[in-house]
Amino acid sequence: MKILIAEDDPISRKLLQKALERSGYDVVAVENGKQALEALCALDAPRLALLDWVMPELDGPAVCRAVRKRTEQTYSYMVLLTSKDTKEETVVGLESGADDYLTKPFNVEELRARLRVGERILLLEDRLVEARENMRFRATHDPLTSILNRGAILDLLNRELHRSQRENKSTAILLGDVDNFKRINDSLGHLVGDEVLAEIARRLLGAVRSYDFVGRYGGEEFLVVLNSCDPAHGPTRAETIRKSISKPIMTTKGPLTVSMSLGVLQSAEWGPRSLEELLHGVDAALYEAKAAGRDCSRVAKPPANSLLPAPPPELLRHTR
Amino acid sequence: MTQLQSHSSEPAWNLPELLVRVENDQELLRDLLHIFKEGFPPMLQSLQSALAASDWKNVVAISHKLHGMLSNLAATRAAAAAGELETFASTGDHGAIRGILARLEQETTNLGIEIDAYLNGVRA
Numbered sequence: 001m002k003i004l005i006a007e008d009d010p011i012s013r014k015l016l017q018k019a020l021e022r023s024g025y026d027v028v029a030v031e032n033g034k035q036a037l038e039a040l041c042a043l044d045a046p047r048l049a050l051l052d053w054v055m056p057e058l059d060g061p062a063v064c065r066a067v068r069k070r071t072e073q074t075y076s077y078m079v080l081l082t083s084k085d086t087k088e089e090t091v092v093g094l095e096s097g098a099d100d101y102l103t104k105p106f107n108v109e110e111l112r113a114r115l116r117v118g119e120r121i122l123l124l125e126d127r128l129v130e131a132r133e134n135m136r137f138r139a140t141h142d143p144l145t146s147i148l149n150r151g152a153i154l155d156l157l158n159r160e161l162h163r164s165q166r167e168n169k170s171t172a173i174l175l176g177d178v179d180n181f182k183r184i185n186d187s188l189g190h191l192v193g194d195e196v197l198a199e200i201a202r203r204l205l206g207a208v209r210s211y212d213f214v215g216r217y218g219g220e221e222f223l224v225v226l227n228s229c230d231p232a233h234g235p236t237r238a239e240t241i242r243k244s245i246s247k248p249i250m251t252t253k254g255p256l257t258v259s260m261s262l263g264v265l266q267s268a269e270w271g272p273r274s275l276e277e278l279l280h281g282v283d284a285a286l287y288e289a290k291a292a293g294r295d296c297s298r299v300a301k302p303p304a305n306s307l308l309p310a311p312p313p314e315l316l317r318h319t320r
Numbered sequence: 321m322t323q324l325q326s327h328s329s330e331p332a333w334n335l336p337e338l339l340v341r342v343e344n345d346q347e348l349l350r351d352l353l354h355i356f357k358e359g360f361p362p363m364l365q366s367l368q369s370a371l372a373a374s375d376w377k378n379v380v381a382i383s384h385k386l387h388g389m390l391s392n393l394a395a396t397r398a399a400a401a402a403g404e405l406e407t408f409a410s411t412g413d414h415g416a417i418r419g420i421l422a423r424l425e426q427e428t429t430n431l432g433i434e435i436d437a438y439l440n441g442v443r444a
Binding site: 008009010011012014015018019022054083104105108 | 341342343345348351352355356359381384385387388389391392393394403
């Protein structure tokens with residue numbers, strides 16, 4: 001494990017460095033508080049730190065305070081080293097954000113034991129962060145396909161629509177529906193249906209740019225958000241996606257050919273509309289693609305007036 | 321370092337304690353002693369200059385650093401003198417400082433002699 005030693009006294013620094021290297025630490029040694037802060041805020045920074053209290057440039061408590069202000073970073077376990085050993089000074093040191101406190105001259109075994117405490121706390125922090133990230137992923141992703149779930153893709157779409165309006169750009173919204181999916185479930189079983197959905201999600205992800213978004217909108221419906229997409233390119237991208245889906249999918253019951261119908265909407269052509277209106281529009285275009293015989297895409301045209309005459313999306317979905 | 325008469329017959333440093341601190345690593349010990357021999361004279365000179373200029377902030381900073389350095393070498397009496405200098409300089413009680421400085425100079429002179437003897441393979 002990497003550890004930072006910030007100590008201006010060369011004897012103390014050398015003693016610490018040797019003792020910690022013997023314990024298997026990868027030591028980064030610096031001579032003042034400014035260098036310590038730089039090292040602790042760098043990419044791949046040491047997460048364990050031994051900081052002398054009195055140092056040139058910045059003292060140990062000031063380094064602790066500055067590190068604690070950076071909330072976006074992973075936790076650093078910081079131990080203050082000093083000859084100051086009154087209760088008041090201990091309080092000042094710990095209040096500055098230090099995790100522990102060791103008086104000089106230090107006892108090597110005590111130092112190692114205290115650093116092991118630090119390692120245990122960092123390990124615990126790693127586990128907590130991992131658990132939080134897993135929960136966050138589960139809250140925003142579809143468990144079957146691992147792509148964004150409906151809530152998350154709609155949030156991102158809403159954000160992108162606002163951004164494209166601010167920056168005078170266009171966002172393309174693609175709503176795709178797997179054709180005759182019910183037949184797959186009915187004839188080959190739901191497990192094969194799940195395999196098909198998972199593979200379609202993979203293909204959709206492979207067909208878009210790294211900064212585009214793909215989400216599961218409903219049962220066999222997928223929503224694709226293409227950021228900063230030239231209005232002329234939306235239909236072409238929809239066709240590329242449609243063709244990528246039409247290649248045979250290997251399932252446990254053998255290869256299967258499926259198709260997808262898509263509705264395409266370019267936000268720039270629709271002007272400032274609500275998310276609901278745009279979803280309504282792209283859903284109507286998808287309905288047109290279904291009505292045209294499926295396995296094709298249709299572009300949503302904005303209505304002449306601001307109100308769309310079509311029925312609500314839920315009603316359209318029942319007719320497919 | 322100038323050789324002065326010691327007030328104490330006790331060694332200027334606690335070598336057994338220092339050996340424990342370096343985990344009996346003789347090479348490390350020699351490195352530390354060389355660092356001290358090179359680093360201490362300019363620090364003492366800076367301390368004397370700061371005192372002469374009544375630059376108390378600097379006196380506090382240098383004596384603090386000396387206290388840490390000497391404590392690490394288990395030079396208890398010299399470290400205590402440096403610690404007293406720091407305290408007296410920071411509390412504004414400057415009357416006793418000249419006497420403490422003389423004690424620090426004497427203790428570190430004795431320490432220097434013992435370090436040289438150790439490095440030459442002869443324990444004083």
